């Protein structure tokens with residue numbers, strides 16, 4: 001029983017390590033408490049409960065096949081018709097919950113938020129985080145900092161009741177394809193560079209792989225009968241795949257029996273669809289996960305979005321919208337924020353930086369259709385973005401995922417008014 005007892009806490013510590021912002025002791029109490037908190041409050045299913053019934057702009061996407069028409073009839077509402085269309089109210093005081101979605105540049109925003117220091121449960125790290133704000137009082141004076149009351153990242157929300165106190169969500173999002181590319185690079189054991197960061201996720205993955213191989217060898221030596229401990233997601237995934245194109249090709253869907261017969265295909269599908277394991281980190285904590293944890297529980301919450309691709313532009317704009325007098329020119333520069341470099345977690349030293357194209361990319365787009373649906377949903381909700389910004393966000397997706405299902409296939413409103421089944425048929429043909 002060398003490993004038996006500590007398995008659960010080991011696993012939790014691992015997830016915790018993976019969600020970098022949540023450094024230090026991640027205890028089961030928080031996970032359990034938070035989980036209960038969530039379960040109690042789940043009252044709306046984003047896919048079946050319209051948030052605002054009857055605002056029914058339900059543009060027909062006219063997909064070519066009658067089959068997809070039939071299935072879209074059963075899921076005929078869409079995010080745009082089911083979420084309240086909001087206008088910005090400049091006068092009201094706000095209480096912002098920062099929804100830090102992994103691999104979206106959220107780390108950069110987090111660094112500017114005093115309340116996010118509470119994510120650091122290691123007292124000395126928390127202290128040095130708070131010290132930064134003491135040393136430079138102007139940091140704390142940004143409208144965003146003054147109005148942000150909490151943050152959520154992976155399994156952790158601080159303070160635990162932040163959602164019920166919030167009036168506004170600030171969400172960081174990124175093109176879903178690029179988010180997956182970034183996720184893969186960040187996890188790949190080949191990207192562990194101990195000279196840059198021994199504690200990086202890639203290094204944690206590498207250590208876990210080594211430990212599990214060692215354990216398996218020991219078990220073999222002992223000849224434990226039937227004691228085959230199932231490998232963790234990490235071992236199974238990296239035994240199957242060394243590159244993202246390999247993952248993409250394994251997502252080929254036209255042969256269901258293949259997927260059933262081949263554990264790697266099934267594993268790729270599950271993983272990319274966010275259903276594999278919390279240990280798969282930010283692919284598991286996906287746009288739908290955060291939607292469920294926030295908007296689904298508070299459909300009336302005002303939503304602002306910062307796009308990774310336009311991080312500083314969007315952040316400046318959000319700051320100006322949050323400014324007391326709505327001064328359009330209240331920028332982050334004026335508030336002396338940290339330098340505008342990218343927080344990359346040392347990713348410039350990554351060796352595994354393969355991109356993805358061709359059929360592998362098209363299979364990936366298909367497997368991500370649900371994720372893209374929620375991405376479009378977040379963008380659509382954003383009160384700080386106008387239609388040009390929203391279109392830009394969509395263009396980033398159509399750049400990778402061609403779809404030939406509609407004449408006006410690149411129009412944001414068309415995408416925002418589509419339902420999940422239609423989105424799938426668009427991205428999977």
Ligand SMILES: *[C@@H]1O[C@H](CO)[C@@H](O)[C@H](O)[C@H]1NC(C)=O
Nearest residue numbers: 230231260261262263264266
């Ligand atoms: C797939 O994995 C499961 C459990 O790990 C195993 O029982 C099954 O035999 C595997 N199937 C194939 C085809 O390898």
Ligand SMILES: *[C@@H]1O[C@H](CO)[C@@H](O)[C@H](O)[C@H]1NC(C)=O
Nearest residue numbers: 042044045046274288289292
């Ligand atoms: C979101 O909530 C819906 C409805 O409760 C559920 O079916 C779905 O699995 C959830 N998805 C995630 C990623 O949490």
Ligand SMILES: *[C@@H]1O[C@H](CO)[C@@H](O)[C@H](O)[C@H]1NC(C)=O
Nearest residue numbers: 323327328329330331334335
């Ligand atoms: C904003 O712009 C106006 C007009 O250009 C200027 O008078 C004002 O000082 C600026 N406000 C700040 C806080 O920089």
Ligand SMILES: *[C@@H]1O[C@H](CO)[C@@H](O)[C@H](O)[C@H]1NC(C)=O
Nearest residue numbers: 308309311339340341342343
């Ligand atoms: C940050 O990354 C983006 C996207 O890769 C790039 O366009 C931008 O120039 C970078 N900014 C800095 C300051 O390095």
